[in-house]
Amino acid sequence: MNKIPVVGGGEISPSDMGLTLFHEHLRLTTEVVRWNWPHLYNESEEFRRAVDAVNAVKRFGVKTIVDLTVAGIGRDVRFDERVARATGVNIIMGTGFYTYTELPFYFRNRGIDSLVDVFMHDITIGIQGTNTRAVFVKAVIDSPGLTRDVEMAIRAVARTHVKTGAPIITHSFVGNRSSLELIRIFKEEGVDLSRAVIGHVGDTDDVSFIEQVLREGAFVGLDRFGLDLYLPLEKRVRTTIELIRRGWVDQILLSHDYCPVIDWYPTETVRNMVPDWSMTLIFEKVIPRLRDEGVTQEQVDKILMDNPRRLFSGRS
Template identity: 30%
Template sequence: MSRVNTVLGPIATEELGIVAIHEHIGYGMPGSELDTKWWKTPEVRYEETVPKLRKFHEYGGGTFVDVTGICNGRDIDYYKSLSAKTGVHIIACTGFVGGDTALPFFERATVEYLTAQFVHEITVGIGNTGSRAGVIKVGVSRGGRMTDLDKRIYRAAARAALNTGVPILTHLAIDAENAIAIFNEEGLPLHRVLFGHADDGINAEKTRDTWIASQGGRVGFDTFGYETELEDPPFWARPRNERLDHFLRFLRAGHLDQALAGVDANCSPLGWPGVKGHTVNYLFEDLIPDLRDAGLDDATITKLFVENPADFLTIQP
């Protein structure tokens, strides 16, 4: 039976349903949980998060993939409680959003140490929670080029993916040449990697999305909803129609099988106010209707949000 690790245990791939592929229950920089300006009680975090996940479930959402990573607010026991309360499957990750978000303890770690860390969290569990990671997160640090630590994390992720069969998601799809070189050196098939944020407003023009697809990688258009039309748009915002047109061009270029879409939600931001007016439910309230208005049929919608994520997330021996 094909399966996927969720925080409440392994489930059959067929149970995933509609997947929000690149999201956050609560993301923040290391130490933000101790900042008195931004610290939130558990009650406040629940108040901000539970209604969003319940609405997601009511809309037909099945699975929320949390790619917050080590050091950025990952809280597995909290995720387990949320999943049980709302009925949404939550997949947690091992790995890091980027080398620049890793605490010094990990900054000095070798590839071998990082590999063992990732494998342990996938096969044994994260801390003492008993929950196993279902994906590995890696990322390019600020500056747009992979640092030495980024490269060690990418190499360790490739080895852990080969060892365990879980896939890799990236934060940003820039500097993909270096990333793909590492994955190729390690012998990791590129269909096990989702190169994320190909559509964000800062890096879209520098992201070689069709080239990544030609190499065999999957491409994530997963910052939908961060629009310049928002009341207070973030620095990575982009005009709504511009992002949508970019995604449609990618699909029409013959890359449907390699495309995944998400909204990079942050249900209860840690250490910053978040982006007003943006939730995971943009997927149902705006994105899917926009895609239908653009002429995509139900089979294509199912391909993008059910079949492609299921194929990607399935643990492969």
């Protein structure tokens, strides 16, 4: 069975992933601000908050966390390595470029192959000069839709997947149904959609739209529990229950998209905007509600253990 690289340069078997949160962040920061004005940041406090968040889910039995922080939003493999050592939790990292509109001039002026090359380097050699290798590729599309540069990045992700077999995990925006643009491009590029996650479709309770994605064979990310500004918790739970009832349990993944550190807003603003957002919400509130509505422990285990294992191992 294929081994899965984890931060620090080690590897685990897919069967050792255990209880997995497939879409979280340990730290999300604005690279250009951090690079130029480091005095605005408190590294030791950020590390404490990340360790506290990981230790909190460890107490619920989580063994593996997939960090979706890639280039453009502050990916830092050495920070993740420190958190992994401090907590003993497996942390998986990926590659990709996070943008809603434009790519840096470096890639825009060199073309799509320059992106594929750096993604391939992260997967085959290591991230940021370390021996921690990327396990997945991330594609991003949001409210501005399919700009020229966003399409270039998405196609680079798809071509990297085709070359390496690495799974794809995506960020999409349900307001403009950009999930369908991702699928269209992936199909044009020959992506195996059974190895792709269409992320953030849980931001809508339109089950018919989510099923449109599911029928393409991809996993769907119901992955923003606690981000009530996009969809309240109760609607997210009801949507999850309905999808399970309709027989889609094999293609559902759950997570929070939680960031113990995010500099996009002041810390207090984040707390006021999304007071229930945490990395433990699924275990504290969601799973109990699912069980009350007749979802079995076997189905819960399939979503949180079996489905992530299948995504990263490529095996049913």
